[in-house]
Amino acid sequence: MNIYLDIFSTFAKIGAxxxxxxxxxxxxxxxxxxxKKKWLDEKEFLxxxxxxxxxxxxxxxxxxxxxxxxxxxxxxxxxAALGSALPSxxxxxxxxxxxxxxxxxxxxxxxxxxxxxxxxxxxxVPLIGMSKGMNLNRYTSLIPVITxxxxxxxxxxxxxxxIAGALLGIFYxxxxxx
Amino acid sequence: xxxxxxxxxxxxIGLxxxxxxxxxxxxxxxxxxxxxxxxxxxxxxxxxxxxxxxxxxxxINSATYVGYSVxxxxxxxxxxxxxxxxxxxxxxxxxxxxxxxxxxxxxxDAALSGIKPVVxxxxxxxxxLLVTEENFIDWTSWLxxxxxxxxxxxxxxxxxxxIILAGLAGYLIY
Numbered sequence: 230m231n232i233y234l235d236i237f238s239t240f241a242k243i244g245a246x247x248x249x250x251x252x253x254x255x256x257x258x259x260x261x262x263x264x265k266k267k268w269l270d271e272k273e274f275l276x277x278x279x280x281x282x283x284x285x286x287x288x289x290x291x292x293x294x295x296x297x298x299x300x301x302x303x304x305x306x307x308x309a310a311l312g313s314a315l316p317s318x319x320x321x322x323x324x325x326x327x328x329x330x331x332x333x334x335x336x337x338x339x340x341x342x343x344x345x346x347x348x349x350x351x352x353x354v355p356l357i358g359m360s361k362g363m364n365l366n367r368y369t370s371l372i373p374v375i376t377x378x379x380x381x382x383x384x385x386x387x388x389x390x391x392i393a394g395a396l397l398g399i400f401y402x403x404x405x406x407x
Numbered sequence: 408x409x410x411x412x413x414x415x416x417x418x419x420i421g422l423x424x425x426x427x428x429x430x431x432x433x434x435x436x437x438x439x440x441x442x443x444x445x446x447x448x449x450x451x452x453x454x455x456x457x458x459x460x461x462x463x464x465x466x467i468n469s470a471t472y473v474g475y476s477v478x479x480x481x482x483x484x485x486x487x488x489x490x491x492x493x494x495x496x497x498x499x500x501x502x503x504x505x506x507x508x509x510x511x512x513x514x515x516d517a518a519l520s521g522i523k524p525v526v527x528x529x530x531x532x533x534x535x536l537l538v539t540e541e542n543f544i545d546w547t548s549w550l551x552x553x554x555x556x557x558x559x560x561x562x563x564x565x566x567x568x569x570i571i572l573a574g575l576a577g578y579l580i581y
Contacts, residue, residue, distance in 0.1 A: 244462060244463055245462050246462065247462060247463070248459075248460065248461065248462050248567055254464075280499075280502055281499075282427075283425075283515075283519055284495075284498050284499060284502060285421070285422055285423060285424055285425050285494060285498060286421050286422070286424055286466075286492075286494045286495035286498060286499075287421060287424065287428075287431075287464050287466035287467060287491060287492060287495060288427050288428070288464065289463075289464045289467075290464070290466070290467070290492045290495040291495045291498075291499055294495050294496055294499040294500075295499050295503065298499065298500070298503055299503075303500070306496065306499070306500075307496075310492055310495070310496070313463075314463070314467050314488060314492060316462050316463060317461060317462050317463020317464070317467045317468050317471065318463075318467065318471050318484065318485075318488055320461045320462055320463070321457070321458070321461060321463070321467075321468050321471040321472050321475075321484075322471055322475060322481055322484050324457055324461065324472075325471070325472050325475035325476060325484070326475065328453075328457075336578060338581075339577050339578050339580070339581035340574040340575075340577045340578050341453055341456070341574070341577065342544060342548075342577045342580075342581045343551055343573045343574050343575070343576040343577015343578065343580065343581065344452075344453070344456045344570055344573045344574045344577060345449065345452045345453070345456070345537075345541075345542040345543075345548070346542060346543055346548040346549065346551045346552035346555070346573070347456075347551055347552065347555035347569055347570060347572075347573030348452050348455050348456045348459070348537070348570070348573075349452070349534055349537045349538060349542060349543075349552060350551075350552045350553075350555035350556040350559065350569075351459065351555065351559060351566050351569060351570075352429055352432060352455070352530060352533055352534040352537065353530075353531075353534040353556060354556060354559045354560050355429055355530065356527065356530055356531055356534075357560060359526075359527055359530070360527055363523060363524060363527065365524060369524055370524075372521075372524035372525060372527075372528065373524050373525070373527035373528035373531060374528065375528065376524075376525050376527075376528025376529060376531075376532065377528045377531045377532045377535060380433065380437070380528070380529070380532035380536070381532050381535050381536060384437075384441060386437055386442075387423070387433050387434050387437055387529050387532075388419065388423045388434070390525055390528070390529075391423055391425065391522055391525055391529075393525075394521040394522045394523075394524065394525035395518035395519075395521050395522050396518075396521070397521040398517045398518045398519065398520040398521020398522065399514060399517045399518050399521070401517070401520075401521065402513070402516075402517035402520070403517065
């Protein structure tokens with residue numbers, strides 16, 4: 230099979246069959262890319278994973294771009310990203326086109342009244358696991374609290390707070406810890 | 408022009424997203440709901456629910472959705488989706504080029520150590536900002552919130568089932 234077609238169909242499959250966010254895609258990406266296609270070995274996969282996690286951007290797109298680049302250069306990376314984004318693009322576009330027409334339907338209305346508070350809970354749940362995993366101390370645990378206050382009460386853009394956090398990290402490691 | 412605004416907004420969102428989809432919610436919310444007011448808080452919540460039930464990452468899903476609802480056509484979706492993905496290309500190409508230096512770059516690690524606790528606050532803020540009168544209409548809303556929280560936290564249930572169950576509860580209650 231043509232390599233570009235192969236890359237495209239592999240990533241389209243990954244994009245189409247993983248529901249519920251980026252990390253849910255991980256097992257499928259691994260089985261396709263490492264076990265089936267043998268584009269990367271275990272160690273390379275872990276490297277690509279670590280870098281995709283720490284780099285900014287949509288995690289799955291980072292993975293696709295990186296793996297595509299390894300397999301077939303810049304063209305491969307474009308094809309891989311296109312493949313993994315296309316299924317959700319088409320699905321959401323169809324929903325967006327038709328959602329307006331049945332949004333005012335009474336059944337849909339009451340279903341979404343039930344769903345909305347659950348979505349808020351789904352967003353809040355990872356906070357517990359993440360805060361445990363970070364080993365925050367008395368001082369560093371103030372950072373998430375201050376961030377929350379700045380955004381909610383003062384409507385500061387998260388972008389500025391992220392930049393401040395990065396600078397604080399550099400400042401701490403190079404000036405105070407030394 | 409709306410297409411340029413969409414492009415800049417989603418490029419920014421892609422560029423500043425650290426730590427996955429949930430961290431991204433706060434950025435998207437700030438740009439799309441608070442700043443540009445392209446979508447209101449309850450439609451934004453619906454969009455997240457839809458993106459949890461459809462294939463693909465939240466970043467791509469929300470770009471496609473917002474792009475369509477702002478412009479009313481598929482071209483708007485394409486622009487926003489392209490813009491949110493573009494930073495990945497720039498940054499991953501750069502990293503692949505400087506691979507060995509990047510792998511043990513102390514400056515980057517130091518910056519990341521400051522970003523991580525901020526991400527925690529971002530997710531907390533995203534959840535807090537969604538506690539609105541439209542999303543929590545009465546005490547049963549809080550009951551659904553509590554149940555969904557408990558089941559996800561201790562039951563390790565897939566979010567899709569939580570949304571389906573909550574939708575069913577909504578249908579029966581309201």
